[in-house]
Amino acid sequence: VELSRYSQLIEETLSEFSRTLPQSPEGLYEPMRYTLANGGKRMRPLLVLAGAGLFTRKVEPALPAALGIELFHNFTLLHDDIMDQAPLRRGKPSVYKNWNTNIAILSGDAMYTEAFRMLAQSPREVLREVLAIFTKASLEVCEGQQLDIDFESRGNVTIPGYLHMISLKTAVLLAAALEIGALCGGAPAEEAKKLYTFGLQVGIAFQLQDDILDVFAASEKFGKTAGGDIVANKKTFLLLKALELSDANTRLELQRWLAEPPSRAEEKVAAVKAIYDKLGIREAAEAEMWKHYNEGIAALGSVSAAAEGKMVLKQFADQLMVREH
Ligand code: IPE
Ligand code: IPE
Ligand code: MG
Ligand code: MG
Ligand code: MG
Numbered sequence: 001v002e003l004s005r006y007s008q009l010i011e012e013t014l015s016e017f018s019r020t021l022p023q024s025p026e027g028l029y030e031p032m033r034y035t036l037a038n039g040g041k042r043m044r045p046l047l048v049l050a051g052a053g054l055f056t057r058k059v060e061p062a063l064p065a066a067l068g069i070e071l072f073h074n075f076t077l078l079h080d081d082i083m084d085q086a087p088l089r090r091g092k093p094s095v096y097k098n099w100n101t102n103i104a105i106l107s108g109d110a111m112y113t114e115a116f117r118m119l120a121q122s123p124r125e126v127l128r129e130v131l132a133i134f135t136k137a138s139l140e141v142c143e144g145q146q147l148d149i150d151f152e153s154r155g156n157v158t159i160p161g162y163l164h165m166i167s168l169k170t171a172v173l174l175a176a177a178l179e180i181g182a183l184c185g186g187a188p189a190e191e192a193k194k195l196y197t198f199g200l201q202v203g204i205a206f207q208l209q210d211d212i213l214d215v216f217a218a219s220e221k222f223g224k225t226a227g228g229d230i231v232a233n234k235k236t237f238l239l240l241k242a243l244e245l246s247d248a249n250t251r252l253e254l255q256r257w258l259a260e261p262p263s264r265a266e267e268k269v270a271a272v273k274a275i276y277d278k279l280g281i282r283e284a285a286e287a288e289m290w291k292h293y294n295e296g297i298a299a300l301g302s303v304s305a306a307a308e309g310k311m312v313l314k315q316f317a318d319q320l321m322v323r324e325h
Contacts, residue, residue, distance in 0.1 A: 051181025
């Protein structure tokens, strides 16, 4: 019930934002409208409002931060799709495909700028702290994205290294969304910090699920090009675990596929997937995902707030673990 009230607030705020964007230059603003209109799960703004909702009925003061964090997230996707050469996003051509790379860079930059403008409209009493948390997370996302790209061409990535990388590129933003929301809702700093920990662990679980879906999702619902991580030699948990669990022959076979030129993409995806199936990699990745989910739930349990509010967040986390896109 609360989540649907929050969703409605978010959709209203986002459409109002799109409606008041300038018309020109069209090459700058049209891709922003296109991106925001294509939906997405709106997970981060929901976390902002649910974080606030733990401490107050009146979540409206957290709305600018909710909008700002969703804008920031969408900015990262525009640039991420260039970096990952991903042609499809939310079932439609990604911005750099539909227009071109320069357009995706610049409209991304504009969304990033708007994100800060929105965050700056958070309540005075918490503004400094909100901006400190947000700018820290923003820089960490850049660090995570750089590591993700570095890892593509590295052969010595470890599972702890991977977990560190996904904490930065993905989890810190979910964590910051919750902490910022809580502060906007009047939470004491220590309680807001516990929510950060909840968000960090659920965020790690979320990216593990994203990596699982990249290999195993039913393409129509997924909205992205499945197998992209395999083609790009992304050092996901799945690949690292497969290298760890395989015997000498299978490891050689995997390493041959890693060295394969991109022209044999389809064959490569099928072959690597077959190795994953043989080794039970999906199950291993899901076990790791649930481990982080459980750590997150434990952190949530320690927050001093009403049980109903915490239940909303738990249900939200539950939904993320079983999603199909
Ligand atoms: C995609 O995030 C990028 C990752 C961090 C895995 P989401 O899966 O939240 O994307 P949308 O906004 O719902 O499309
Ligand atoms: C995305 O990770 C992380 C950020 C956008 C910061 P991915 O590259 O796995 O996300 P998708 O799969 O393209 O959504
Ligand atoms: Mg990426
Ligand atoms: Mg990507
Ligand atoms: Mg992915």
